[in-house]
Each structure stands twice: as structure tokens, then as C-alpha cells.
Amino acid sequence: MNGRPIVPGLVQGIALVSKKPISFLGGVDPSSGVIIEREQDLKGCRIKGKVLCFPHGHGSTVGSYVLYSLVKNGVGPKAIINATADPVVVIGAVIADIPMVDKVDIKQIRTGDLVEVDGGRGIVNVLKRE
Amino acid sequence: MYLTSEEERIYDGELGWAYQVSMRILTRLGELFGATRLIPIASAHISGVSYKTIGDAPMSFLEEILNSGGKVKVSSTVNPAVFDLNRAKEMAISAEVIEKQMQIIDLYSNMGVNPTLTCTPYYSSKPTSGSHLAWSESSAVIYANSILGTWTNREGGPSALAAALIGKTPNYGMHQPEDRRPNVLVEVEPKLKKEIEFGALGIYVGRMLGDRIPIFSGIDGYTETNLKQLGAALASSGMTSIFYPDSKGEVKGLEKITIEKKDLRNTIEELSTSSDPPDLVFIGCPHCSLKEIKRVATTLKGRKVSEDVKLWVCTSRHMRAKAERYVEMIESAGGRVLCDTCVVVTWLDNLRVGTLITNSAKTAYYAPTFNRVKTVFKSMNQCIDAACED
Numbered sequence: 379m380n381g382r383p384i385v386p387g388l389v390q391g392i393a394l395v396s397k398k399p400i401s402f403l404g405g406v407d408p409s410s411g412v413i414i415e416r417e418q419d420l421k422g423c424r425i426k427g428k429v430l431c432f433p434h435g436h437g438s439t440v441g442s443y444v445l446y447s448l449v450k451n452g453v454g455p456k457a458i459i460n461a462t463a464d465p466v467v468v469i470g471a472v473i474a475d476i477p478m479v480d481k482v483d484i485k486q487i488r489t490g491d492l493v494e495v496d497g498g499r500g501i502v503n504v505l506k507r508e
Numbered sequence: 509m510y511l512t513s514e515e516e517r518i519y520d521g522e523l524g525w526a527y528q529v530s531m532r533i534l535t536r537l538g539e540l541f542g543a544t545r546l547i548p549i550a551s552a553h554i555s556g557v558s559y560k561t562i563g564d565a566p567m568s569f570l571e572e573i574l575n576s577g578g579k580v581k582v583s584s585t586v587n588p589a590v591f592d593l594n595r596a597k598e599m600a601i602s603a604e605v606i607e608k609q610m611q612i613i614d615l616y617s618n619m620g621v622n623p624t625l626t627c628t629p630y631y632s633s634k635p636t637s638g639s640h641l642a643w644s645e646s647s648a649v650i651y652a653n654s655i656l657g658t659w660t661n662r663e664g665g666p667s668a669l670a671a672a673l674i675g676k677t678p679n680y681g682m683h684q685p686e687d688r689r690p691n692v693l694v695e696v697e698p699k700l701k702k703e704i705e706f707g708a709l710g711i712y713v714g715r716m717l718g719d720r721i722p723i724f725s726g727i728d729g730y731t732e733t734n735l736k737q738l739g740a741a742l743a744s745s746g747m748t749s750i751f752y753p754d755s756k757g758e759v760k761g762l763e764k765i766t767i768e769k770k771d772l773r774n775t776i777e778e779l780s781t782s783s784d785p786p787d788l789v790f791i792g793c794p795h796c797s798l799k800e801i802k803r804v805a806t807t808l809k810g811r812k813v814s815e816d817v818k819l820w821v822c823t824s825r826h827m828r829a830k831a832e833r834y835v836e837m838i839e840s841a842g843g844r845v846l847c848d849t850c851v852v853v854t855w856l857d858n859l860r861v862g863t864l865i866t867n868s869a870k871t872a873y874y875a876p877t878f879n880r881v882k883t884v885f886k887s888m889n890q891c892i893d894a895a896c897e898d
Contacts, residue, residue, distance in 0.1 A: 408565055446565070472532045
């Protein structure tokens with residue numbers, strides 16, 4: 379799948395896919411990397427080491443700093459794939475150096491799939507279905 | 509997006525990580541929203557200061573910026589904190605919170621940011637009309653674009669900080685004349701008589717706007733305070749960054765929204781979640797101007813604030829110093845003129861506040877969730893009446 383490159387970096391990892399937007403401030407615990415947002419369909423999931431796929435971010439701009447803290451604490455996502463990137467997540471991925479691509483049809487990816495993300499070229503490939 | 513060779517060298521890390529990451533933030537944002545280049549800014553205003561709103565998350569990022577030599581390149585100010593720096597004890601703030609909050613303020617100060625701790629930076633240093641800015645704090649952004657005639661996007665805390673460090677911002681959105689034009693006419697049928705109707709109008713219209721830019725007709729006769737309240741409310745319930753208070757013939761062909769008397773009445777009712785007598789009376793969201801402090805002082809003249817009620821008038825340290833005479837009148841009547849903070853960004857938990865009364869639509873909109881208190885939305889005079897014994 380061809381998307382838009384946002385933050386460069388070539389990684390492979392297991393996908394964790396949400397249908398709903400994520401608010402990083404108040405929605406993800408910065409010390410454990412567990413999603414705690416009440417309305418989130420991934421509530422209770424750990425994002426550590428995952429290729430995190432969700433439509434876009436929402437909520438406070440401090441969410442960018444939460445992404446930075448997650449990576450600093452060793453519990454951040456390996457890569458981010460969005461349908462439509464928003465400033466909070468983009469800035470978070472930039473400062474935390476998380477490879478990121480958007481303008482990808484995330485419905486094509488399922489939780490558990492092994493995916494490769496090329497953030498520099500904006501390419502996402504599903505290598506192995508769950 | 510085009511970068512000059514100097515900007516490219518910063519992007520590649522010539523000046524170290526702080527400037528490199530800032531340049532990356534600005535270029536990624538610019539690319540996302542179709543900017544063609546970076547333009548110089550006159551000032552930056554940074555939100556995300558109160559420990560209550562940001563928590564521990566930004567601490568390590570801000571430390572790293574500072575450790576790699578990050579200093580702001582333009583005049584930069586910050587939003588309010590959890591407490592009045594001289595009255596933390598009186599506000600029942602814990603030692604732990606005091607320490608964390610002071611760390612955050614010190615980090616910004618050491619980057620060269622002026623720790624003004626106010627949401628109304630325009631009262632202490634008014635930017636020149638026509639200048640480009642990178643401001644966060646939605647009420648200040650909409651005031652800057654609509655009333656001061658300056659140009660700024662609605663930045664988040666991190667992008668305002670990046671712009672402050674580089675001294676530039678990408679030239680998209682509110683920096684482009686064609687993106688600032690009004691595209692919806694809001695016709696207000698009833699003549700607005702009470703000041704709280706301006707705030708209610710903002711909350712009501714903000715919800716309907718989406719990304720449209722409103723031009724109002726029928727609200728003439730407004731004061732600066734009315735427009736400040738209208739703007740703050742518009743930006744609370746919506747994503748609006750600019751509005752036009754006067755339609756002067758340039759409205760032909762625009763889509764039209766009509767506001768009826770019942771719309772405002774319903775919004776005012778809805779912004780009150782209680783009719784209980786208040787424990788806390790709060791004036792000063794956004795922070796009070798000199799005029800507003802004077803009005804509170806003169807309304808309080810010869811009266812006393814009840815023993816079991818707190819009256820908080822929030823403003824900037826700068827304005828408090830200018831209003832010394834009125835501050836004394838308010839405080840001798842039993843009120844408090846607090847600086848550096850406001851209700852929304854502080855904890856009321858240790859003060860036994862069950863019900864809050866305010867003349868600010870923005871606070872009435874946020875306080876039930878942000879402060880978990882019952883809220884009453886009334887005019888300034890009614891707020892003062894509720895605070896006083898007689």
C-alpha cells in the first residue's frame with residue numbers, strides 16, 4: 379500500500395489496529411504503554427513494540443509529549459499508521475522519532491498481521507496475515 | 509516546502525538537537541497543511557504549563573531541549589499555572605505539586621521564555637497589527653486574529669515552542685489572506701443586552717461552525733470585554749480561530765445562520781448545571797483587563813464577601829500591579845485577586861468547592877468536566893451579589 383511519508387525509518391512489527399481515534403493525553407498510560415481511554419476499542423491493550431494503526435489522534439496537544447515519554451520509557455509503538463494524520467500525532471512521532479505513514483487504508487490491516495512500514499517512502503506492506 | 513540553506517543546515521542538525529527537532533516539527537506541520545515556506549514571527553505564546561493539564565509527560569522533552577542548548581529566538585510568553593506563585597498555601601496546593609509546577613516554569617524560563625503565566629499576553633505587550641505570531645491558547649489566538657489584526661494559527665503547545673526556538677512558523681492557514689475570509693453570516697436577531705449573551709452566543713455558534721469563519725451582524729454596540737468573551741467561547745465549543753464582529757456590506761452570497769432569542773436563552777440555561785448557592789465566585793476567564801478589575805472593585809464598594817464564600821478575580825501579575833488601588837478595594841472586601849492561574853487549570857479539590865458561579869461562558873463550559881463542580885453562569889453583577897453578605 380502506498381501512503382504519505384511522514385517520519386522516515388524502516389521497521390517490521392505486529393499490527394495493533396483501532397477503528398477509533400486515540401487521545402494520547404489521558405488515553406495512554408505513559409509508564410506502561412497501556413491504552414486506558416474509556417471509549418477506545420483497544421482499551422487494555424499494550425502498544426509497546428506494535429505497529430499502531432488508527433484513524434487519527436484527538437484531544438490535547440500535550441499528547442505529542444506523551445508519545446515522546448512512551449518511547450523514552452521503552453513502551454512506545456514501533457511505528458504509526460494513520461488514515462489522516464493530525465498535528466498532535468505528527469509532532470509526537472517527529473520528536474519521538476517513530477516511523478510514520480498516513481493516507482493508508484487501515485481497514486486492509488488486521489490486528490496480529492506482520493507489517494513492514496517504510497516511513498521514508500510512505501509504503502506499508504502486510505507480510506503475513508494473522 | 510522550501511527551506512533556505514540556513515534552515516536546511518538546522519534541519520540536518522548543525523545547531524544541535526533542540527533546533528533540529530524544532531525545525532522538523534515546523535516542516536512536517538507545514539507539509540501537512542500545504543505551507544510553501546517559513547516566515548518570521550514577532551512572538552510566541554506557549555500553552556501547556558499547568559501541571560494539572562500536562563502532568564509529567566513533557567518534563568523529559570523540555571529537559572532535553574534545554575540540555576541541548578535550546579533558547580527561544582523571539583519574545584515568548586506562557587499560559588497560566590496551577591497556583592498563584594505567592595499564594596500556593598492559601599490555595600491548598602500540595603508540596604509535591606508546587607515542586608513539579610516550579611520545575612516546569614524553571615524549564616521554560618531557562619529557555620528564555622518570559623514566565624508571564626497568563627492567557628491574555630496581549631494586555632502586557634500588544635503585538636503590532638499585521639504581524640505574524642505563533643500563539644497557542646485558543647482564546648488568545650482568536651483575540652489576536654479578530655481584535656488585534658495579527659496573524660496566527662491555533663498552535664498547540666509543542667508547535668508554539670518549536671516556533672519560539674526557530675523564530676519562524678510555516679505560512680499556511682491564518683497566515684494566508686484567502687484563508688481568513690469569512691464564509692458564513694451569523695445574523696443575531698435579538699439585540700444583545702446582557703454581557704453573558706455574548707459568551708452564550710459564542711458557545712452556541714462555535715458548535716455549529718466546523719471549519720467555517722463567521723461574520724456577525726446585529727451585535728454592534730459591543731465592548732472589548734464582550735468580544736473577548738465571545739471569542740473565548742467560540743474557540744471553546746469549536747475550532748474557530750477568527751471571527752468578524754461587524755458585517756459591513758461584504759456579506760453578499762454567504763451562507764446564513766440566524767440566531768433567535770430562544771437559542772441564547774437555552775444556551776445560558778444549559779451552561780448552568782445547578783442553582784445552588786456557590787462556594788466559589790470566579791471572575792477572570794480569560795484573565796481580567798484593568799477595566800474588569802475596576803468594575804469588580806466598584807461593584808464591591810461598601811460590601812463584604814460572605815465568610816463561607818470565596819471570591820476569586822484572576823488576572824496577570826502585570827495587570828495586578830497596574831490595578832493596585834482596585835486590588836486593595838477587592839481584597840479589603842474579602843475577595844482575592846490571584847495572578848498566574850485560573851479555576852480551569854487548578855485543583856479545587858482541597859478547597860471544598862461544590863458549586864462555582866462565573867460570568868465566563870468558557871469556564872461554565874469546561875468546569876463541570878475539568879473541575880468536577882456544579883456550575884452557575886450569571887452576569888458579573890449577579891456573581892458579585894452571590895459573593896456578598898447583603
